[in-house]
Amino acid sequence: MSRKHHHVIGKDIRKVDGRQLVTGAPAFTTDFPEKGMLIGKILGSPEAHARIRSIDTSGARAIPGVHVVLTHENVRGGAPWSEARPDLFPRVAYTRAGQDYVEPSPWDFFLLDSKVRHVGDRVAAVAAESEEIALEALSKIRVEYETLPAVFTPEEAMRPGAPVVHDEPEIVRAEDSARNLCASVDVTLGDPAAGFAEADAIVEEVYRLQRVQHAQMELHAAIARLDNEGRLIVICTTQVPFHTRRQIAQALGLSIGRVRVIKPRIGGGFGGKQEMMIEDLCSALALASGRPVRLELSRYEDMNAARSRHSMAIRLKTGAKKDGMLTAIEMTALVDAGAYGSHSPTVPTNTGNKNLPRYRCRNVRYAFDAYYTNLPPTGAMRGYGTPQGTFALECHMDEVAEKLGMDPVEFRLKATVREGDADELSPHIYEVKKENVPEDERIVWRFNSCGLQDCIRKGADAIGWAEKRRAHDAWNAKNTRIKRGIGMATASQGSGVAGIDTAGATIKLNEDGSVALYVGAVDVGSGGDTVIAQIVAETLGIEVADVTVFASDTDITPFDSGAYASSTTYVSGGAALRAAEEVRAEILGAAAEMLGVPSGELRLEERRIAPEGGKGVSLRDVATFLAYQKKVQVEKTVTHVSPVSPPPFAAQFADLEVDVETGRVRVVDFVTAVDAGTILNPNLAEGQVHGAVSMGIGYALSEELLFDAKGRPRSRGFLDYKILKATGMPRLRTIFVETYEPSGPFGVKAVAEIPTNGPAPAIGNALRQALGVRLRDLPFTPEKVLRAIGKL
Amino acid sequence: MPIEIRVTVNGEAKVFRVMPGERLSEVLRREGYVSVKVGCSTGDCGTCTVLVDGEPIVSCLMLAAQADGTEITTTEGLAPPRALHPLQEAFLDEGAVQCGFCTPGMLLAAKALLDRNPSPTEAEIRKALAGTLCRCTGYENPVRAVRRAAERMREGGE
Numbered sequence: 001m002s003r004k005h006h007h008v009i010g011k012d013i014r015k016v017d018g019r020q021l022v023t024g025a026p027a028f029t030t031d032f033p034e035k036g037m038l039i040g041k042i043l044g045s046p047e048a049h050a051r052i053r054s055i056d057t058s059g060a061r062a063i064p065g066v067h068v069v070l071t072h073e074n075v076r077g078g079a080p081w082s083e084a085r086p087d088l089f090p091r092v093a094y095t096r097a098g099q100d101y102v103e104p105s106p107w108d109f110f111l112l113d114s115k116v117r118h119v120g121d122r123v124a125a126v127a128a129e130s131e132e133i134a135l136e137a138l139s140k141i142r143v144e145y146e147t148l149p150a151v152f153t154p155e156e157a158m159r160p161g162a163p164v165v166h167d168e169p170e171i172v173r174a175e176d177s178a179r180n181l182c183a184s185v186d187v188t189l190g191d192p193a194a195g196f197a198e199a200d201a202i203v204e205e206v207y208r209l210q211r212v213q214h215a216q217m218e219l220h221a222a223i224a225r226l227d228n229e230g231r232l233i234v235i236c237t238t239q240v241p242f243h244t245r246r247q248i249a250q251a252l253g254l255s256i257g258r259v260r261v262i263k264p265r266i267g268g269g270f271g272g273k274q275e276m277m278i279e280d281l282c283s284a285l286a287l288a289s290g291r292p293v294r295l296e297l298s299r300y301e302d303m304n305a306a307r308s309r310h311s312m313a314i315r316l317k318t319g320a321k322k323d324g325m326l327t328a329i330e331m332t333a334l335v336d337a338g339a340y341g342s343h344s345p346t347v348p349t350n351t352g353n354k355n356l357p358r359y360r361c362r363n364v365r366y367a368f369d370a371y372y373t374n375l376p377p378t379g380a381m382r383g384y385g386t387p388q389g390t391f392a393l394e395c396h397m398d399e400v401a402e403k404l405g406m407d408p409v410e411f412r413l414k415a416t417v418r419e420g421d422a423d424e425l426s427p428h429i430y431e432v433k434k435e436n437v438p439e440d441e442r443i444v445w446r447f448n449s450c451g452l453q454d455c456i457r458k459g460a461d462a463i464g465w466a467e468k469r470r471a472h473d474a475w476n477a478k479n480t481r482i483k484r485g486i487g488m489a490t491a492s493q494g495s496g497v498a499g500i501d502t503a504g505a506t507i508k509l510n511e512d513g514s515v516a517l518y519v520g521a522v523d524v525g526s527g528g529d530t531v532i533a534q535i536v537a538e539t540l541g542i543e544v545a546d547v548t549v550f551a552s553d554t555d556i557t558p559f560d561s562g563a564y565a566s567s568t569t570y571v572s573g574g575a576a577l578r579a580a581e582e583v584r585a586e587i588l589g590a591a592a593e594m595l596g597v598p599s600g601e602l603r604l605e606e607r608r609i610a611p612e613g614g615k616g617v618s619l620r621d622v623a624t625f626l627a628y629q630k631k632v633q634v635e636k637t638v639t640h641v642s643p644v645s646p647p648p649f650a651a652q653f654a655d656l657e658v659d660v661e662t663g664r665v666r667v668v669d670f671v672t673a674v675d676a677g678t679i680l681n682p683n684l685a686e687g688q689v690h691g692a693v694s695m696g697i698g699y700a701l702s703e704e705l706l707f708d709a710k711g712r713p714r715s716r717g718f719l720d721y722k723i724l725k726a727t728g729m730p731r732l733r734t735i736f737v738e739t740y741e742p743s744g745p746f747g748v749k750a751v752a753e754i755p756t757n758g759p760a761p762a763i764g765n766a767l768r769q770a771l772g773v774r775l776r777d778l779p780f781t782p783e784k785v786l787r788a789i790g791k792l
Numbered sequence: 793m794p795i796e797i798r799v800t801v802n803g804e805a806k807v808f809r810v811m812p813g814e815r816l817s818e819v820l821r822r823e824g825y826v827s828v829k830v831g832c833s834t835g836d837c838g839t840c841t842v843l844v845d846g847e848p849i850v851s852c853l854m855l856a857a858q859a860d861g862t863e864i865t866t867t868e869g870l871a872p873p874r875a876l877h878p879l880q881e882a883f884l885d886e887g888a889v890q891c892g893f894c895t896p897g898m899l900l901a902a903k904a905l906l907d908r909n910p911s912p913t914e915a916e917i918r919k920a921l922a923g924t925l926c927r928c929t930g931y932e933n934p935v936r937a938v939r940r941a942a943e944r945m946r947e948g949g950e
Contacts, residue, residue, distance in 0.1 A: 024827020525891025
């Protein structure tokens, strides 16, 4: 397919949901209160690891205005929920990770349990007439805990005889819960030992990454109610409405058909809402009380009892020839899963397979072990394990370049992949575990679009790589307090989960030629609804204003796996494109009948159908003809799955200053050159880059969730968990290196996650030039900087 | 015991019955001004920013009772019904809205700035927006949008 002139694709179209957002109209979950709505609250555990010996709720129940108090005593037996005992729920193991069925994540969680596994874990829940009454009720619940010894790091968790976080018999799919091993992978391609043997230089180092948090502005919230026929209706802040519906049904013992999940506008997700955080419990409170219930986490709970990015220690060993060709790479990661295994088999998988294939190397091993600990669960977060691997690998590759005496840019140009190269690792991490994959059995994906070389060159030009590298050395030789450095990193990601992410789209033609578009896809703020509408408008020769987007409601819109893995434009957009093509075929068929011209000779453009150079008919007339003469409601539904996940590529560059007296790092200029295939909406795509970069800079410099020796959170809110403010941002520059990805609608790949991967290593590599020492532990706080240079 | 407060919200005189401990953010949301978002309740995120007598304040840290007798502007009152304020237009044009949760607070912080300084520098815009946290945009497009709105308002005013 070749590029052609587009009327909507590639334009800065305003967001289709923009007006309601700038006017502050009711748009988000808690903007839709129900009449008679109760307020739900959760009692979180003060203990990191304990059994509940006894729990007395009589004081809470006695408070006027308290409707329901639920504890693990309400969760027992196997009988599904019924109206006969509305406060009794089955004890069922499930996962809250919003993934396709059957989830790769272990089923290791219960609605409420007699054991708590992290501070903030669910102990009880109440629903009351007001927030004040609900909070008072929580304070009146008397709990006697039997404190158990706890493990707070993977190193502690793996020790023989360590306390076992999950000793319940119902647990499903954990790797080896008796050893606290949640998930594990070990894949080898080629012969790394032989590769190291032929290397001219070998570098081996360990890189450490902290826990960080999504810190999306809208807190987790849900409103659950029963409709007049007793069906459960849940409006909630979710990236995964269909998975949430299924998991609510599983957790409470309801049929899926009795549950409806509605997603309004979402105030940011970043993966934190790829999780049924509270919808199960909010639903239970509504079923038990028979009243609508709102459950919303506080910022403290959201930050400390919801999800966070997996902390890891990553060991890398690389062999290279003098000319920069790599002979072997071995990457092993030790991963903190936290108390429940949400996303812990898949996030660390990405750490290797979304990074290692970026380098040309035939001998590769990737392995990880993810251990349960008594800290809050880690989970999905923008980049999904990739940023950890990118930090380690890109700092490491700078170290390899340094050992070879090569410039980092020159080295990357030599060692990274190009269009047509094979990716042999990624398909195998899904296919096999713990096996050496013989050459003749390898499944190979190819990079059918790859602009990485151009990204490196254009990004280097934009930041002034060669001149600044020299100028900073000269500056650093003369200046004692402010040191300067420039650094770079390459990055890659995926576009959806290959063969798994599923998206449905329905398009209904109105009799004036406008359309209604129903997608299960979730626009988490990224502009997904807008770009999908652009795809439909382009295909049907109409304007975006002619497309009304409905998304998403499990009763009305077709199934979609949800908004994760950078899938919305590539996968859900793919479904919309195919549905639009089917609608277009119907329109052309009707026009052919009206005009007496074969439909193959007709073109649909600018709301008009005509043969090349001939007399035509308006789309409105064709649509009216279909509706009132042919008596046909044109409506097409398409389900789309992509067998591949083509990676977007990027090169990112940081120019910074460090004050060696205070240890403070200030990023001055940041350039992202990204190949995300065709750019459908430059303004929105650039916004994705900006947000991802700011998150990446926070990861590098200031963000860290901290816990005390008893596993209690020390980051209570935004006062001590520092995300960047408008005044703390450097100049951000974005270069789109457009390629054409043949498997994506209009040649697109994903853009939402990839730019969050490179800032931390680019900054780490810049610090190497500025300080003359290598920092391998994130975040680069003033304290760590001062320690690294021997000033503390 | 509930207290009666008299306030002007978006130009309309209102009487609200509030509890002594109630936050202004809660009362405004309860009364239907749902543009007032609550992202932390500790005064750190700025999503609940409203203008009280023209000054941006985080309404989660102000007791409703303290607002008695004041003039309050929320995002609902930025422009007449069916119209958009130049700031709102510019936020849409520049891609400054992503999830939109912090947008109302940011718009009001920007309005307060432009009301007293129609030609702000980039540093002044960043300073004005620094009280509102945004996790989506990296602030780049919102800063651009405020600059664009200021330009349009200056041109419109001539």
